Amino acid sequence: MSSSDESLSGAVILPVTRVFNPQSLVALLRRPRDYFANGSVLRDRAGIVIAAFLAGVVNAIDRIDQNIVKADLRPHTGKGMDSFTSWAVSSWSSYWFTVLIVGAISGTITWYLRGWWYRKRLEWSGAAEVAPDDARSIATLQNLVCVLPALAWAVIQTFIYQNYVAAWEASNAGGMLILVFLYWSCWTSYCAATTVYALNKNKARLWFLILPAVFYFLIMGVYTTLFALLT
Numbered sequence: 001m002s003s004s005d006e007s008l009s010g011a012v013i014l015p016v017t018r019v020f021n022p023q024s025l026v027a028l029l030r031r032p033r034d035y036f037a038n039g040s041v042l043r044d045r046a047g048i049v050i051a052a053f054l055a056g057v058v059n060a061i062d063r064i065d066q067n068i069v070k071a072d073l074r075p076h077t078g079k080g081m082d083s084f085t086s087w088a089v090s091s092w093s094s095y096w097f098t099v100l101i102v103g104a105i106s107g108t109i110t111w112y113l114r115g116w117w118y119r120k121r122l123e124w125s126g127a128a129e130v131a132p133d134d135a136r137s138i139a140t141l142q143n144l145v146c147v148l149p150a151l152a153w154a155v156i157q158t159f160i161y162q163n164y165v166a167a168w169e170a171s172n173a174g175g176m177l178i179l180v181f182l183y184w185s186c187w188t189s190y191c192a193a194t195t196v197y198a199l200n201k202n203k204a205r206l207w208f209l210i211l212p213a214v215f216y217f218l219i220m221g222v223y224t225t226l227f228a229l230l231t
Contacts, residue, residue, distance in 0.1 A: 016040050019047025019141065029145060029184075032191035039196075042137050051147070052140045055114075056107020058150045060099040063106075064088055068168055089164040096158075114139045121207040122193055126200035134196075142192045145185040150178050179220060186212045 017024055017040045027035040035041065042048070064085060071081040081089070088098040115136025122130045153174050161167040190208040193199060 016043045019044045019051055019144075025144070025148070028141070028188065032142070032145075032188045033195045036138070036141075036192045036195040041141065042134065048137050048140055051144055052111045053104060053107045054151060055110055055140060055143055055147050056105065057099050057103030058147050059106040059110060060102035061150065061154060063102070064095075064099070064164070065168075089168070091163050092158050095164045099154075111136055111140065114143070118189075118193075122197055122199070125193065125197075125203040125207050127193075127197040130197070138192050138196060139189075142188045143185060145188045146178065146181040149181045153178060179216075182216055183213060186216070 017038050019041060024035065024041065067081060067085040068089070071085070088094055115132060118139035119130045119132060119135035122135060156174070157164070157167040161170065186209055189212070190204060193208050194201065194204050
């Protein structure tokens with residue numbers, strides 16, 4: 001297209017910013033407003049699909065963790081872990097096979113549910129018009145702040161421990177560090193919402209900062225209590 005054609009069209013198409021470009025990921029973590037101010041990242045559909053899949057994998061990991069906690073809470077019943085969870089954590093090959101397959105399904109479901117919830121919060125915060133696909137994409141991208149560290153920690157554990165049971169039983173600060181990124185994702189979510197949309201700041205703080213932080217605090221308190229009972 002010539003420069004005259006561009007002037008007639010009134011717009012110049014910017015190159016697509018790749019979701020998993022290292023510079024983009026650093027910006028997402030450190031400068032989320034700059035990251036979401038560049039609307040071209042929403043045009044990287046392949047990157048967004050991969051991000052949704054990775055979110056599903058982390059959901060599957062969390063589900064396995066929940067099943068292990070349930071088994072640990074009933075040691076005297078003789079039930080222990082269900083057969084599927086027991087097989088999944090028996091070796092790293094079965095573990096990753098499980099979380100990847102289940103993650104594909106979970107990622108698809110989460111894409112719609114998280115997108116719907118993100119869109120509702122945007123509307124409750126004063127957004128005039130929110131396209132469903134944009135809400136899903138933004139919700140998925142901001143969630144990478146906690147998804148990627150969780151996946152990285154799972155990969156590290158794979159090379160350290162014999163299987164996931166051994167990783168689970170080992171006490172370390174790595175799992176606690178993930179919580180830092182979980183809380184940071186609240187700030188990233190708020191920055192994404194207020195950068196892309198014109199919102200009532202007080203309502204946005206409530207729906208994207210305060211309430212999510214309180215929710216995570218309560219969940220963390222429950223898990224801390226459970227672990228205290230088990231140790």
